[in-house]
Amino acid sequence: MNEPGIEICGGAGGIAVALDALDVAAPALRAVAADLADSAADLALVLADPALVAAALVAPGRTACTGADLLAVAGPSGLLGTSLHLRVLAGTVAAAAELYRAGESGARQAVEGVDRTAGLVLGIAVPTVVLPVSAAAVLGAAAVRTRPSPVWLGAYVGSVIGVVRELPSRAGPRVDRVLGEHPWLLEHSVAGAEGLVVGLGLGFPPLGLYLADRADRAGLRYPPRTQAEAVSVVTAAGGGHVLDESGFEVEVRAHPVSTAGWRPPRGVSDLVAADGPVSGGDHVRVTGIPLTDGRYAWVVDVPGTQTFSPRPGTNPWDQTSNQLLEAHERTLTMTAVTAALSDARARTGRGATGVADPVLLGGHSQGGITAAALAADPVFRAQHPGLSHVVTTGAPIGGVPVPEGVSVLSLEHVQDLVPALDGTRNPDRAGWVTVRRDLRGDLPGDLRRLPDAVPTATGAHSRRLYESTGALVDERTATDPSLLRWREGAGDFLDAPVDALPAAGARPVVVDYEVRRVRPGG
Known part of the structure; x- marks a missing residue:
């Protein structure tokens, strides 16, 4: 319904x-x-x-x-x-x-063909637009270098970055609103990413040679055939300087949170709220909810992107992790979340291998991608075999191979550009429910007054708006068969008793984990 x-x-x-x-x-x-x-x-x-x-x-x-x-x-x-x-x-x-x-x-193959062709044309056209800006720098560097390298190609890439930096002050707000009103533009542009990468190489042959060389060194196929392969080629093009966290390791520090006055989550709005009972804000929060049979139900809240720097730094919730996740590669943030859940479970004595306490992973934006990637990760599932649910908001996870046995609930706004960044829609299957909300004319009065309210694309990504969408989901659950079935399956996480202790001495456990990316021995 x-x-x-x-x-x-x-x-x-x-x-x-x-x-x-x-x-x-x-x-x-x-x-x-x-x-x-x-x-x-x-x-x-x-x-x-x-x-x-x-x-x-x-x-x-x-x-x-x-x-x-x-x-x-x-x-x-x-x-x-x-x-x-x-x-x-x-x-x-x-x-x-x-x-x-x-x-x-x-129909899907036909649309993919159109997207790929559009990306190819756009990729060929972009160098013609940007080259006049960087012609002097590129030609000067090329005069002293006969083979492609990041140094002289950096002049070209730098000119592109310079143009992009000017967009927010000149065309940014207009582009933001156009994308909010016509979200299909970005969806189809991203869906043709493999064509775009090939087109860039054809439009500027030195860049094409460089991409082919970096792809060959990384054992990747070039030209790429899929969107994920295109993302992997772009990642490899960083040459270890950007969008690459090899040579790093992850450090996880636990900060137990007082449970005085704590209340268990009661619906989707609680699971997705920025200040809800299971939200850790900028940290990974692991919440253990005691059940009547002595088990714990574990809710893991994974934070979203906190910095967009392409250079990997100490904060791992960055563009490097975004890029690696979209390339379907394992990230240090995934390692950190796995370790955090293991640590929290050990604090209750429920951390032994094979103990299948129910686990729900959730997150907004990059946090949602990480949650879905963990559900698809055999390492995580082996350590936490009770994984049963994933809840995401504003996250591009349609291409993540989440197993059939994991129940997925995805909340997306039509005007939000982020869920479209993987270029594919979520699968229609028994264990995957997608709720898409068109925000035009569908905002409560207090939210319409927000400075970043829709129909802008960035405003539609607001976590506060997704909380209101979660509340709508809770209202519709009783009348929609898909939401009702999902809610029945999530009872371990949402139906915990409030007044009675389910097991002798059992108490809720809430731990926030600070995650840092560090050099070994640093």
Whole structure:
């Protein structure tokens, strides 16, 4: 059930579940058809029964009526006809499911082809726009260097950065509003990232040679064929100076939080709120909720991006981690969250290997990407086999291979550009519910007065707005089958008793973890 401004996809009420039901229905209809055909044959054999033949000699009229009745039940207008009808229906149901999947796949491939071509054209065009700005620097450096290198290519890249830095003061607000009003522009631009990278190399051949060289050294395919491969090539182009955290390790420090006055989360709005009962703000917060059977339900809140510097520094919630996550590589932030949860569980004696306490991972923006990446990470799942739920807001996770056994709830705003950064929509499947909210004309009065309110793209990314969307989800849960099924599965995290201690001596556990990226021995 979709209310104005809210679109709910996937989950128990999603198309994938309906197609799965059709897959089950088709063979079931065939089985019933076969049973009816067998029954029709059995009735037909009765007509040849010697006793019935003998009865015809004594009472031919009544026997004839009986035979006619048997034929009516077993024949074309009875069991046999119904059996044939069900066989045709089974074939139609199976064909409908296959045709829908084929049509969806064909449409998706067509859109991907258009996106890739658009990216290619844009990539070729960009150097023509930027080169006049940096021509002198590039030609001067090229005169003394005969092969591509980060030093002289830096003049070109630097000119691009210079143009980008001017956008906020000149065209930034206008671009922000245009993207908010037409979010599909960015979605399709990002979806063609592989075409864009190839186009940049074609438009400026020295850059193409450099990208090919860096990709070869990193064991990557060039030209890239997918969006993830394109991101990996860009990451490798950093040459160890930017967007690369190799040579670093992670340091995690625990800061226990008082639970005096603490209250357990009661709904999605509590799970996604910036100041909710399980939010750690700029830290990783691990919350252990005692259950009635002696177990703990663990809620892990992962922070979002805190700095956009492309150079890896001590704060790991940065652009380097963003880039690596989009390339589907393991980050030090993932290592830190894994260690933080292990430490918090050990404080309750629930940290032994194989103890499958339920775990929910959540986060906004980069925090959501990290949460989804951890759910897809076999190392994390081996250490925490009870992982069952992921909740994200404003996070591009459609391409993350989250296993079928993990229930995902994704909140996205139509005007928010961040969820579109991976260039793909979230899958429609039984265990993945996506709530998309169109913010135009759908804001409460107090939020409309915010200086960064929609329809700007950056305003739509506001965590406060996502908290209000979480509240709408809580209101819709009782009437939407997908949200209702998700809520029933999340009971361990949202239905904890308030007044009674579930187990002797059990208390909630809340620990904030400070995470730093450091050099070994530094």
